[in-house]
Amino acid sequence: MRKELPIALSNRHVHLSKEHIEKLFGEGYELTKMKDLSQPGQFAAEEKIDVVGPKGTLKGVRVLGPARGSTQVEISLTDGFKLGVVPPVRNSGDLAGSPGVKLVGPKGEVELKEGVIAAARHIHMHTDDAKEFGVKDKDIVKVRVRGQRGLIFENVLVRVSPNYALEMHVDVDEGNAAGVKNGDMVELIKE
Structure with a gap:
């Protein structure tokens, strides 16, 4: 997966x-x-x-x-x-x-x-990505950020559509707190 x-x-x-x-x-x-x-x-x-x-x-x-x-x-x-x-x-x-x-x-x-x-922090996923990640539209997941300011984002909404491209969105405050920049890779955690 x-x-x-x-x-x-x-x-x-x-x-x-x-x-x-x-x-x-x-x-x-x-x-x-x-x-x-x-x-x-x-x-x-x-x-x-x-x-x-x-x-x-x-x-x-x-x-x-x-x-x-x-x-x-x-x-x-x-x-x-x-x-x-x-x-x-x-x-x-x-x-x-x-x-x-x-x-x-x-x-x-x-x-x-x-x-x-x-x-609210969320993930856009194409329907094919959702299958690969084992999630569905409106699931709530966690996302791990690694690195010096690593953290786990909780309460992340998954939005699935054939019109979406795979990407997690956070606002600038959240991104700066985690020390991430556009295009960094993060890990989806399903519970």
Whole structure:
């Protein structure tokens, strides 16, 4: 059974709905692809916006594409201190009851009532990878990081889809605590 997989650090970013793209960048605006991300069909856009909270601003936050059904701001807990919000640790798309912020673009602003989260650590797996690792969608596993700052990440959600590429995602705070960098190999632990 396979045990090792790559890890990647996810820096602060924003997923925008089509409506919010147009409010921030102009009517009919389309995001400009800067580079593809590891997950098929996902990309880092050239566009950046400012995220404004009650206590501070995160300037130049990268927008990821394509457009989504709902706008979602993903930040670290440390970013939350700067903004003056406490982002709940949540799975992507679980936005109910999360704090809101103001988004500022070159052509307008959007006042979000909710939508700010610290993304829960998770693993993207293609269906073929899931078979090799002996896991299924929504399983919760542990992941061991070796090295000087080695640790075991608990409560790691496995997300399985034929549209995913194998990779574990943690935020910058978690990655720095473990001393990992993009592409380092980590070990999945099934219990």
